[in-house]
Each structure stands twice: as C-alpha cells, then as structure tokens.
Amino acid sequence: MGKILHICISTKRGTPKQEVNSAHLIPDWGIENDAHAGKWHRQISLLSAEKIREFQTKGAQVEPGAFGENLVVEGFDLRALPVGTRFRIGDVLLEMTQIGKECHTHCQIYQTMGDCIMPREGVFAEVLTEGTIQKGDTIEMIAANPDRPFTAAVITLSDKGAAGEREDKSGPAIVNFLQADGYDVKETLLLADDRPSLEKELIRLADQRQVDVIFTTGGTGFSERDITPEATIAVCDRMANGIAEAIRAYSMTITPRAMLSRAVSGIRKKTLIVNLPGSPKAVTEALKFLLPSLGHGLGILRGTEGECAR
Numbered sequence: 001m002g003k004i005l006h007i008c009i010s011t012k013r014g015t016p017k018q019e020v021n022s023a024h025l026i027p028d029w030g031i032e033n034d035a036h037a038g039k040w041h042r043q044i045s046l047l048s049a050e051k052i053r054e055f056q057t058k059g060a061q062v063e064p065g066a067f068g069e070n071l072v073v074e075g076f077d078l079r080a081l082p083v084g085t086r087f088r089i090g091d092v093l094l095e096m097t098q099i100g101k102e103c104h105t106h107c108q109i110y111q112t113m114g115d116c117i118m119p120r121e122g123v124f125a126e127v128l129t130e131g132t133i134q135k136g137d138t139i140e141m142i143a144a145n146p147d148r149p150f151t152a153a154v155i156t157l158s159d160k161g162a163a164g165e166r167e168d169k170s171g172p173a174i175v176n177f178l179q180a181d182g183y184d185v186k187e188t189l190l191l192a193d194d195r196p197s198l199e200k201e202l203i204r205l206a207d208q209r210q211v212d213v214i215f216t217t218g219g220t221g222f223s224e225r226d227i228t229p230e231a232t233i234a235v236c237d238r239m240a241n242g243i244a245e246a247i248r249a250y251s252m253t254i255t256p257r258a259m260l261s262r263a264v265s266g267i268r269k270k271t272l273i274v275n276l277p278g279s280p281k282a283v284t285e286a287l288k289f290l291l292p293s294l295g296h297g298l299g300i301l302r303g304t305e306g307e308c309a310r
Contacts, residue, residue, distance in 0.1 A: 002075025017065030236266030
C-alpha cells in the first residue's frame with residue numbers, strides 16, 4: 001500500500017502545475033481540467049515522494065508539481081515497476097504505460113541544479129475507471145496481469161512514405177494481422193530511412209513503453225539508405241538470428257529474391273525486435289509463418305513460460 005501526498009494540475013500546457021485537494025479522473029482521458037489529459041498513453045504522471053526527497057537533499061527547492069507530475073506517491077519505487085502495473089485508488093484504476101520520458105527542453109530545475117529526476121524517475125498511466133481522488137488517499141499496487149495480451153509496436157521505414165509521396169500499406173497490414181491474432185498494438189510509426197531516428201525509437205519503445213515485440217517493415221535491402229538491420233543490431237543486447245533465418249528460408253519457397261533480404265532479429269532487455277520485408281504481401285506471408293510459434297518466445301521473455309528443453 002502507498003499514499004497520495006499531492007495532486008497537481010495545470011489548466012494550460014507550459015505552465016507550472018498547481019496543487020489541489022482532489023481531482024476527478026475520467027477514463028481514457030486523465031484528470032478533468034488538466035491540460036495534459038487526452039486520448040493518449042500519458043494521461044497521468046506519477047513521481048515517487050522518496051525520489052523527490054533524495055533530490056531535495058542536494059539543495060533543490062521544489063514545490064509539489066514542480067517536475068510536471070500529477071501525483072506524488074509515497075511507498076513505491078515507481079521507476080522499478082514494470083509497464084502494465086495497475087494502481088487502485090478507491091474507485092479509480094490506473095495502468096502504467098511508460099517509464100521516464102525524453103526531456104526536449106531543459107526545465108528551470110535542470111538549469112538550476114544541472115539535473116532533473118522526472119525524465120528518469122517519472123512514470124505515466126492511463127485511466128481505466130472513473131472516480132474522484134483526494135490527498136491522503138491510499139493507493140494499492142496491483143501486479144501486471146501475466147495473461148494480458150502481448151503488446152506490439154510497428155515501425156515502417158520509407159523515405160517516400162515519410163515525405164508523403166507514397167501510402168504506407170505495409171504498416172497497416174501488420175497492425176491488422178496482429179490485432180486479428182490478439183496482439184495489443186500500442187504504437188505505429190512511419191519514419192524515413194534514418195538510422196539515428198530508428199535507433200532512438202527502438203530504444204524508447206523497448207525501455208520506456210516496454211512493448212513485448214517491435215516489428216519493422218522496410219529498409220532491409222541493398223540500397224545505401226537501407227539501414228534497418230544496422231540500427232537493430234546497434235540497440236540489441238542479444239541477437240535472435242533464428243527468427244530472421246526462418247523467415248528468409250520460408251520466403252525462399254515463395255520467391256528466390258528472398259535471399260537478398262538482410263533482415264535481422266534481436267532482443268533489447270525484454271523486447272523482441274523483428275525486421276520484416278517491405279511489401280504488404282511479403283509481411284503478411286512472413287507473419288502467417290511466424291506468429292504461430294512467436295508467442296512461446298515472447299512468453300519466455302515476459303517470464304510467463306519456461307524453456308522447452310527436455
């Protein structure tokens with residue numbers, strides 16, 4: 001059990017959050033009248049009171065809401081909890097969706113202290129059930145459901161697609177196939193064939209969103225702009241070459257040009273990254289072959305299944 005010490009909101013983006021005694025939480029939206037509420041995954045921001053106190057020992061003079069947090073919570077090391085963890089506050093149910101965030105413009109706290117804890121210690125959540133919360137309310141942590149659907153993200157790599165010169169058909173084809181198979185697709189992105197941008201998004205999706213699997217489509221050929229395999233290798237802790245090899249072998253039964261694919265697969269922390277081909281037909285064929293066996297591997301990464309050795 002934990003406790004809510006402070007509730008803070010701002011009615012306009014870019015302005016400091018002000019403390020309030022209570023707040024009404026709206027499902028799939030956030031705190032009523034808070035400027036950062038909306039239909040996205042960062043509806044509520046939370047920060048551990050213990051981390052704020054540690055920061056204050058360094059000489060920081062900060063008031064509730066100074067870091068942009070909605071809720072200051074005592075009793076949990078929020079940063080150490082996995083995405084998918086839920087919190088019960090009376091009738092309200094929250095689900096954690098992201099850990100940390102990128103700081104685009106350093107805030108006043110960073111400019112004064114040379115550091116800010118929100119980008120690495122803050123967490124974000126969606127509102128699942130409606131209700132009103134008050135300062136001093138008890139907050140109960142509920143472990144992530146091990147039987148929840150596997151989560152996924154889809155990234156399309158295409159210079160012309162990112163420039164609006166070509167419709168992305170492969171990304172939506174992957175999303176439709178995954179959703180039909182029961183996956184919860186958290187994000188879809190359309191990027192130019194730019195290695196730094198792809199590496200940045202792969203790291204964010206694996207480390208902050210903690211999705212179970214990321215599928216990329218495109219950028220695996222012989223062109224100088226085809227950088228998807230190199231970006232994937234750069235961010236992975238371990239490679240899972242068997243997946244890419246199996247897809248290639250299967251695709252060779254359909255077209256000999258499959259031998260020209262440089263696609264790879266690997267693991268970053270507990271997220272699997274799989275490079276798929278660039279055409280809608282090829283990604284559909286690859287997923288039909290891959291998905292029946294993939295769930296076991298994702299279950300091992302999640303910790304809900306054991307190895308199959310006998």
